[in-house]
Amino acid sequence: MKKDLIFERYSRQIFIEEIGVSGQRKIMNANVLIIGAGGLGSPVLQYLAAAGIGKLALADFDQVELHNLNRQVIHSEKQLHKTKVSSAADFMQQHNSTIDFRPLQVKIDAGNAVEILRPYDIIVDCCDNFETRYLLNETCLRLNKPLVYGSIYGFEGQLAVFNYNGSKNLLDLFPTAPPSEQVPNCDKNGVLGPLPGIIGSMMAMQVLKIAAELPVDCNQLTLVDTLNWRFTKLSF
Template identity: 80%
Template sequence: MKKDNIFDRYSRQIFIEEIGVAGQRKIMDAKVLVVGAGGLGSPVVQYLAAAGIGKLGLVDFDRVEIHNLNRQIIHSEDNIHQAKTESATAYIRQHNSTIDFEPFQVKIDADNALAMLAPYHIIVDCCDNFTTRYLLNQTCLQLDKPLVYGSIYGFEGQLAVFNYQGSKNLLDIFPTPPDPEQVPNCDKNGVLGPLPGIIGSMMAMQVLKIVTGLPVDSNQLTLVNTFHWRFSKLLF
């Protein structure tokens, strides 16, 4: 993309005093890996791609199903039964074909996590199970990479930034994973569509703040209750 086109595309970010041309260059040099292309991953991918993240990786092994469509807004009816990474690739090509988008249709596990996370500067946890969450946390600690964490359920969501500039991590607030049989999930208990849009957008904002060197709150868990419309912070 020519310089003039770059400025035109990202001008509304560049006009922000705290971002400017230097900040946009940082965004375009950044490498971010998003794990999960579902309710949280959809808005994260949308806004990071729109901002011009230089290299954007996306990991997901699942396929699009019709019940995903109330919240997983990078996918459409035409994508049903497609791999979510394939659907996301089509979205990225239409919205911002200039970024380096790298889809991985695999499941992250103990055998591949280090190799997959190592090339990226920031990891974004948009997954839906605690096994993967704890693996991502452990791997980010090994690689000394920041981890942007989010989760959703019903009307409620959580958000935190772990392992950033010496800050605490997932184990400091949740030392042990819960019993999988006692963990609620969207498939069984449901979620109202805009909630992951809210939390995912907040996660994307935290990523962009990290990339551009803006202040990022750490050692705290942001709690969002959209039923009673309450926002609170839990320090840890």
């Protein structure tokens, strides 16, 4: 893209004193991997693409279903039964075709996690199960990569940044995963669509701050209760 078009597209970010031209260049040089193309992954992808993240990858193994559409806003009725990463690729082509986007149709497990995560600077945890969440944390510790974490349930969400510049990680907050039968999920308990939009947008903001080398709150868990409209920060 020509320099004048780059400036025009991202001018409202460049005008921010803390970003400027140098910060936008850092954003455009960032290499980010999002795990999960669902409720959280959708707004994260949207806003990172809009901001001009240079290289953006999305890993997911699922297909688009009708019940996804109340919250997974990068997908549409036309994409029903397509893989979520191919649907995301369609969205990216229309939204910001200048980005180097890599759709990864894969389920991350202990056998491939290191290989998949290694090329990326920032990892974004938008998955929906504790097994993958703890695996991502373990792999980011092994590879010394920052992990932006978010989760949602009903009207409530939470987010944190782990393993950034020596900060604490998931195990410092939750040393062990709860038994799978005790873990609530959207399929059984539901989620109101705007909640993942709120949490995902906040996660995208943390990714952009890391990419632009702006101050990031670490060793803190942010709790969002949209039913009672309460925002709480807990140190750990």
